[in-house]
Amino acid sequence: MNLILKPYSLNPADAGHPSTPVSFANLSMFQRFGAPFRAEVDLRDCEVEGEIPSDVNGAFYRVGPDYQYPPKCPDNIPFDGEGYVAMFRLSRGHADFKSRYVRTQRFKAQEAARRSLFGMYRNPYTDDPSVKTLSRGTANTHVVYHAGKLMALKEDSPPVLMDPNTLETLDDYYDFNGKLVSRTFTAHPKFDSETGEMIAFGYEAKGEATDDVAVFTVDRRGRVTWQAWIKVPYVGMLHDFAVTQKHIAFLVIPMATNVQQMKLGGVHFAWDSHLPTWLGVMRRGGDGKDIRWFKGPERCATHVMGAVSDGDRVQIDMDMALKNQFPFFPNAYGEPYDDRAAEGRITRLTVDLSKKSADTYGMETLYPIVGILPRQDDRYHTMPYRYGFMPTMDPARPFDERLAHVLTQPVNCWTRFDHATHTTSTFFAGPESTLQECCFVPRSKDAPEGDGYVVGIANRLIENRSDLVIVDTKRMEEGAVATVKLPFRIGAGIHGWWVSGEQLAAAG
Numbered sequence: 321m322n323l324i325l326k327p328y329s330l331n332p333a334d335a336g337h338p339s340t341p342v343s344f345a346n347l348s349m350f351q352r353f354g355a356p357f358r359a360e361v362d363l364r365d366c367e368v369e370g371e372i373p374s375d376v377n378g379a380f381y382r383v384g385p386d387y388q389y390p391p392k393c394p395d396n397i398p399f400d401g402e403g404y405v406a407m408f409r410l411s412r413g414h415a416d417f418k419s420r421y422v423r424t425q426r427f428k429a430q431e432a433a434r435r436s437l438f439g440m441y442r443n444p445y446t447d448d449p450s451v452k453t454l455s456r457g458t459a460n461t462h463v464v465y466h467a468g469k470l471m472a473l474k475e476d477s478p479p480v481l482m483d484p485n486t487l488e489t490l491d492d493y494y495d496f497n498g499k500l501v502s503r504t505f506t507a508h509p510k511f512d513s514e515t516g517e518m519i520a521f522g523y524e525a526k527g528e529a530t531d532d533v534a535v536f537t538v539d540r541r542g543r544v545t546w547q548a549w550i551k552v553p554y555v556g557m558l559h560d561f562a563v564t565q566k567h568i569a570f571l572v573i574p575m576a577t578n579v580q581q582m583k584l585g586g587v588h589f590a591w592d593s594h595l596p597t598w599l600g601v602m603r604r605g606g607d608g609k610d611i612r613w614f615k616g617p618e619r620c621a622t623h624v625m626g627a628v629s630d631g632d633r634v635q636i637d638m639d640m641a642l643k644n645q646f647p648f649f650p651n652a653y654g655e656p657y658d659d660r661a662a663e664g665r666i667t668r669l670t671v672d673l674s675k676k677s678a679d680t681y682g683m684e685t686l687y688p689i690v691g692i693l694p695r696q697d698d699r700y701h702t703m704p705y706r707y708g709f710m711p712t713m714d715p716a717r718p719f720d721e722r723l724a725h726v727l728t729q730p731v732n733c734w735t736r737f738d739h740a741t742h743t744t745s746t747f748f749a750g751p752e753s754t755l756q757e758c759c760f761v762p763r764s765k766d767a768p769e770g771d772g773y774v775v776g777i778a779n780r781l782i783e784n785r786s787d788l789v790i791v792d793t794k795r796m797e798e799g800a801v802a803t804v805k806l807p808f809r810i811g812a813g814i815h816g817w818w819v820s821g822e823q824l825a826a827a828g
């Protein structure tokens with residue numbers, strides 16, 4: 321075993337750093353597994369419990385926020401740490417681990433200054449004047465692979481390119497060779513496995529708090545081939561979207577951009593319970609002028625499990641809650657945060673575009689199971705799909721008001737949803753573990769939908785360690801087929817992505 325723990329690199333030209341020592345003490349946001357890790361690691365041949373299946377060959381990447389320095393504003397939120405990418409390279413039963421911070425523009429500026437220079441979450445009013453011309457992007461939300469490029473993403477800025485093998489940052493502001501018209505780029509692009517295209521969008525695309533959304537397509541060679549502009553009914557979080565073979569759909573939730581709050585030093589968003597939720601549906605490949613907005617009641621939904629168009633009927637499955645699911649984004653009218661109303665369940669939204677007078681969308685809760693961060697077999701992003709996966713709460717454990725939110729509740733299961741039979745099967749990580757998002761790995765390139773493994777991070781609460789867990793989707797209840805054991809904990813993760821060995825070989 322070869323374990324190298326080293327601090328991230330320091331700029332030798334650095335001068336004039338403040339004399340204040342670096343300390344994360346007394347910051348309640350950094351408790352236990354939420355605490356920054358701050359080390360970059362190369363660990364060849366991790367300890368493995370069980371057997372990594374011989375058909376698993378590729379790399380699992382995951383990214384999350386990890387504070388480089390104590391926050392400039394002590395009331396900042398955990399989501400505003402710098403992007404920290406970890407890679408598990410799995411091949412021939414071996415697992416090699418590598419992790420690196422994404423060298424964003426802000427990371428490099430802060431490294432030189434030896435302190436945080438950017439203020440509150442997505443609030444440029446609170447930044448140090450010296451960083452006014454730099455990108456605020458942390459690249460801490462998702463990491464995906466397309467056209468031979470590994471992209472670390474944050475929805476308020478363009479992608480940051482990384483080398484898929486070394487995790488070296490290659491481009492801290494990738495604008496697709498000048499063709500990206502939006503100033504922002506979603507953390508949830510979709511991939512059309514028939515055409516090889518990536519479909520993406522950017523909101524607040526013409527600058528902070530603008531109501532402009534750019535939608536675009538990047539072909540399999542990485543060239544922007546289509547773009548359109550739309551306007552949203554009000555400016556708010558547009559975290560994910562749905563793409564089918566025919567349509568593109570956006571859900572605008574009452575997580576409204578609040579400039580007044582920003583000017584007072586707060587975060588970018590506040591939950592405005594007086595606002596409706598809007599579902600907008602437009603034709604794929606058009607000019608965007610055909611978008612129709614359908615109105616619904618106050619709801620919170622951030623991630624799409626899958627979506628399909630059947631003629632003019634569009635169906636989108638999301639994890640949906642009654643109210644604000646983000647305890648660190650305040651309610652605009654001072655209402656207390658409601659844990660129960662924040663519980664998310666897979667909900668099917670439907671619209672029928674053939675009904676010209678329709679002005680609302682249908683909602684049906686598909687399963688009673690509470691969870692967060694749904695995924696699917698990523699080869700089926702734009703296709704009719706059958707299987708979904710989601711981290712879920714231990715159903716045997718009663719709801720505990722003291723544990724607050726689903727983000728901090730014991731999410732220690734991964735559940736597979738079979739929409740064809742309306743059945744579920746569940747992997748349980750144990751009462752002393754929590755699970756992060758899971759990512760699907762096909763058993764082979766041409767394996768049937770959902771046939772393979774789900775992988776992701778388990779945090780071992782008693783041991784203060786993290787593992788990579790590999791679960792066979794056909795045998796969820798039987799437990800992990802392999803566990804890659806890390807001799808340390810890694811920080812919070814948000815989303816992850818699988819890249820096959822074949823793709824990595826092609827990337828050189």
Ligand SMILES: [Fe+2]
Nearest residue numbers: 507559623815
């Ligand atoms: Fe997300």
